Amino acid sequence: MRQLLLAITLGLTATAALAGPGHDGGEQDIPESEIDRTIEVKAGDLWFKPDDLSIAPGETxxxxxxxxxxxxxxxxxxAADEQQEHREMMQDMASSDGGHHDMSADHHSTGDNVMPAVTVASGETKTLVWTAPDTANHDLIYACNIPGHFEGGMHGxxxxxx
Incomplete structure (x- = not known):
């Protein structure tokens, strides 16, 4: 059991070390004047606050x-299916190569799907600028897909x- 915990801890540490500047640096080249709203999100161990969010179509x-x-x-x-696919990819990578996955871009890619993402180390604060789809009735999820985190409640x- 101790070896398993050590492997998981080292895998998470390696994931942070491999994170490229785009994934960790969620600041996009969007002028502050084009940002419609700022939302503060707290990430604790296995939870996000706020629990759920509503965004207007096209809102940045x-x-x-x-x-x-x-x-x-x-x-x-x-979307839920994109998150599921990403979670499965993260789990496969954690079990096959110690938790490494490519975070070298500003977004996570799963097949043809591109998801905005940022990795935040304990005690740090990062930003992510995102523009909602232009049409209403899109139900999306924000989540942490590090193995076990989504299942533990880190989603909204x-x-x-x-």
Whole structure:
């Protein structure tokens, strides 16, 4: 059991070490004047606050994610099926190569799907600027897909509504 915990801890540490500047640096080249709203998100160990969010179609939001927990977390926006696919990829990588996955871009990619994402180490704050789809009735999820985190409660609904 101790070896398993050590392997998981080292895998999470390696994931942070491999995170490229785009994934960790969620600041996009969008002028502050084009940001419609700033939303502060707290990430604790296995929870996000707020629990759910509503965003207007086409609204550009600057998420300020503060990790007040003891371990690394990620904040990823995507549809439920995209999140599931990403979670499975993360689990496969954790079990096959010690938790490494490519975070070298500003977004997570799963097949043809691109999801905005940022990884936040314990005690750090990162930002992610995102523009909602132009049409209403998009039900998205924000989540941490590090193995076990989503299942532990690290997710919320992000509803795009008028």
């Amino acid at each position: 939001v600057k998420f300020v994610i503060e990790n007040i927990g003891q371990i690394e977390h990620e904040f990823v926006i995507g 609904e992000l509803n795009v509504k008028d």
